[in-house]
Amino acid sequence: MKLKYWLMLAFLIVMLLPVAAGWALFSLYNYYESQRAVAEYVELSGRFAPIEKALDNPELYQLQSPEHQILPELASEQVSFNLYLPSGIRVYSSGGDTWSSSGYTVRSSELYRNLYNLQIRHRTFSLKKPVWNHGELAGIYEITMLRQDWLEGISIRTTWVVGGAVLFFVLLYGTVLWLLSRKLFFPMRALMNRMHAFARGEQPDVVRANIRNDEMGTLLQQFDAMQQTVRQTQAEVEKQQKEKEMIVASLSHDLKTPLMSISAYAEAISMDNRSERLERQEYKDVIARNVERMKQMIGELEMYTALGSSDSELAMVEVEGEEFxxxxxxxxxxxxxxxxxxxxxxxxxxxxxxxxxxxxxxLTDNLVHNALRYTPPEGRIGLAVIDSVEELPEWMNPLLGAELDPYRTGATIMVVQNEGPAIPPEQLERIFEPYVQYHKQERHGFAGGSGLGLSIARRIALKHGGDMRMWSSEQYGTAAVCRLPEL
Known part of the structure; x- marks a missing residue:
């Protein structure tokens, strides 16, 4: 569930739960009170009967009646009663003496309300009934009974209610805090730990299997992706920096030989005035060849650097493949x-x-001259351009068919294959790096060249939207394959 929807739902539940709990508590309280009231009434109904029988005497409903002398014996701390005339005048009250309790008048609407109905109140029961004398209303009595057991249990019930409310709110708060920790705090802490580890340069943790589907999970995944991208960029920058350092070192080393040769021959020309014209011309030719070699190395370095720049773009033209x-x-x-x-x-x-x-x-020139350099005398060299639907030439290594078919799907391949010693598999990818050349064991040295030919060829293929790979075997030699997209 999305985090915003989860928070909206959580807030709604948090607001509604106290209301629901209060309503449930109120309902349980009313239900308990009604059940308890009925039980109390049944329990105390036996005490109502003798009082009702005594109060059902019409002679009691007179002002200053001598019969009132027996009434105090009916009253107690839990039971009291009042006697009223039909006009609403109170003629007797068990709560005071006869003179002070009589003469009080109650309105008729209040007097005749709830006759015969047992009134259950928080602290008392009350019951009003009329008294008849030969079919005429003689008076009305009202009996009030104190709910002693109920009042004694109020403190216990209050303690239970308060304790239950406190426990409910503690559980609610703890649940909300746990859910917030699980949904927000723990992911935020994990994100902060990853950020601190990334800032310290530590390696990231292993990606967890349980991927969250909310905003925090997306944020963690995006941070991991950003971290991986930054690390890849850093690794690429470090690789390029090492490559530049290696190029500078290799170029400096390669330039020393022609420079020393130029310096030596130039010094010989300037100091030996007795040299013959033919010999002096030979010196000049050596200097010119070394200068040309230096210019070639610098030109290849410039081209390699330009092809590696993301800002450089080649001016493409559309050509017909067979003719070109x-x-x-x-x-x-x-x-x-x-x-x-x-x-x-x-x-x-x-x-x-x-x-x-x-x-x-x-690109083609680099591959062909590289093949000529490695091919033994009278050896065979194959050049081919095969589109995605044509068959491979007969002279190609037949074992390459299974690998080349998926490689050239939807693309044309340019193949330059030469006989010669096989290149070890561990060097097939490294020879595309600048200034890395295959070591020929029988010559006890490197094959020669600037060391940038294959690197330039691969970068040209990449600029065309293609790729370049190499395959090598003892029987068929080495095949350099460049893949070009078809229109």
């Missing part, structure tokens, strides 16, 4: 013939694509 990819992959045929590689090219697509041609050419 045949032109793109066909340009590598001469390179393979020159280096004596067996290159197989396959383009199977009729889709349209939104691409950035220059960056996609850079």
């Amino acid at each position: 990819f045949e032109m793109l992959l066909g340009s590598y045929g001469g390179l393979a013939e020159r280096d004596h590689y067996n290159m197989q090219v396959s383009v199977r697509t009729n889709h349209l694509y939104r691409i950035h041609p220059e960056s996609l050419m850079r």
